[in-house]
Amino acid sequence: MSSSEERLAAPVRNGSFGWALLASELAVLFRRRRTIAMLLALALIPILIAVAVRLSSSEVSAGQGPPFLDRITQNGLFVGITALVVAIPLFLPLTIGVAAGDTIAGEAGLGTLRYLLVAPAGRVRLLLVKFAGAAAFCLAATLTVAITGAVIGAILFPIGPVTLLSGDTISVVDSIGRSVLIALYVTVSLLGLSAIGLFISTLTSVPVGAMAATIVVAVTSQILDVLPQLEWLHPWLFSHYWLGFADILRQPILWDSFSDNALLQGGYMVVFGALAYGRFATKDILS
Amino acid sequence: MSDADWPGTAGADTAVADTGLAIETVGLTKRFGRQTVVNEVDLRVPRGAVYGFLGPNGSGKTTTIRMLLGLAGATSGRVRVLGEDMPSRLQQVLPRVGALVEGPAFYPFLSGAANLHRLDTADRFAFGRTRRTRVAEALDRVGLSHAATKKVHAYSLGMKQRLGLANALLMPRDLLVLDEPTNGLDPQGTREVRNLVRSLAAGGATVFVSSHLLAEIEQVCTHAAVMSAGSLVASGTLDELRRVGQAFVRLQTPDVDIARGVLLRLGLAPTAAGDPGHPLADDAGPADTYTVSAPLVDRRVTAEGIVASLVAANVRVRGFVVEEASLEDRFVALTGEGFDVVQ
CATH class of the missing domain: 3.40.50.300 (P-loop containing nucleotide triphosphate hydrolases)
Structure with missing residues (x-):
């Protein structure tokens, strides 16, 4: 017993937060076959777009198809951006719904939640780690689309200076920087949904239910966002700024939409983080 | 408690x-x-x-x-x-x-x-x-x-x-x-x-x-x-x-009635009078040996005390044992037997 007394003499030895749990969470998340399959499916989007445009003989004219599609043949760098635009309404929320809905409910479903808590992981710490894991998945998902798009675009199409929406032209290096900024914008856009998913995940021990509910919330928000009768509600919907990254393609960059979006997502994170805490901190773990 | x-x-x-x-x-x-x-x-x-x-x-x-x-x-x-x-x-x-x-x-x-x-x-x-x-x-x-x-x-x-x-x-x-x-x-x-x-x-x-x-x-x-x-x-x-569980004394003897009398005098309650006791089916001993058992209620009565009294009364003691209640019996007594889950 002396060893355990020594152990208790030093209150916290390896960092006050215990980063090992976060590292373990990320390792478990990204080594999981399901996560890899979702990222591969996302990577297919830019590949399909690029191959389809390359193989089709007819010239795509401006205004046809998703935004930026007509620019792909002139500049391969637009493949990633086009793919993000295509993925934002459904594919990204779908995968984020799976990752965020699984956070707590997945552990509860396996029964590992009780073992994490008696370890003790600490309920607040576990929520923070789980949210960080979901956020890391958002980043991985958007970067997968953006990077695969850039690579396949560079392979199939010419690459050169990019003409921005404002008419200015920026260099290839600069345009890669803009692509990264857009990926970050989209990542931030998805954090609100991740927080909602985390909250829903604390309500159940059936992970599939939490995933489905999160995806339904994402779709519902987008439907409400196109109903003109609900215009007063639109600025409050977490999906309202999802496609609002066009300002990043201006010279100089307009940061308004970026900051509006970040503020809104931050609000959702605070509200649903608090709800998740309120629910999880005192919940009876009976699974 | x-x-x-x-x-x-x-x-x-x-x-x-x-x-x-x-x-x-x-x-x-x-x-x-x-x-x-x-x-x-x-x-x-x-x-x-x-x-x-x-x-x-x-x-x-x-x-x-x-x-x-x-x-x-x-x-x-x-x-x-x-x-x-x-x-x-x-x-x-x-x-x-x-x-x-x-x-x-x-x-x-x-x-x-x-x-x-x-x-x-x-x-x-x-x-x-x-x-x-x-x-x-x-x-x-x-x-x-x-x-x-x-x-x-x-x-x-x-x-x-x-x-x-x-x-x-x-x-x-x-x-x-x-x-x-x-x-x-x-x-x-x-x-x-x-x-x-x-x-x-x-x-x-x-x-x-x-x-x-x-x-x-x-x-x-x-x-x-x-x-x-x-x-x-x-x-x-x-x-x-x-x-806490009930202990039993079990006596093997042909002199059932005398033994009962002795046990009653000691304050034990042997199997009801008139009951001839149960011949031991798998008994290798004489066929006239019967078993008399009694719950050992009073813990002050010791096994050797009982045997001494029995011998003094000329009871032919062919076997004598004090059986402590097993924990299993106690467990079953407390929780009930069978598959019924108590609600």
């Missing part, structure tokens, strides 16, 4: 100013809606004890354990573990507690070693540098070294159970809470678990082990408590529990 029930509690940890109890609950109650699952349970588990927590399935054992570990909140009542209030001191208490709760649970897509590694990172007191060694040692201790790199979905129930025990042993612990640790194990595995419990207790740890099978833990326990329908119906040292 008064303190007098606990003579000489193992006060191993005198430096800590507490009651010397590893687990103490007062009026612990849990209700789900209108159903009372755990009702006013007062548990007192002395330090250093191997404490059997018995009861049929559905008697509230696991819910009690969930409350001890802070997984579920009590509706009312108080819990102290290792001298600290739970759940308010949970972060300080639980690193010293190893637990197996309601069966093992693991990530099926990870290997056994990776699972232990994962759960170990959850404990902020667990040293990252020694993690690999501790995982290997814990696996070795439960005999799973050969399957360390195998994915858990390929494990048998018995292997998962062992892995669950390994998880409880990742760190040196002052208290182990093992819920049905022998579930799914073969007789060999059950014996290994018993040996493990013994060695943990020998190392100074308190072991709180629940089971619905008395026989599985009777041999290792120093104390036991019996749950039935959410209430604690008995608790104490094994000897105390046995003593």
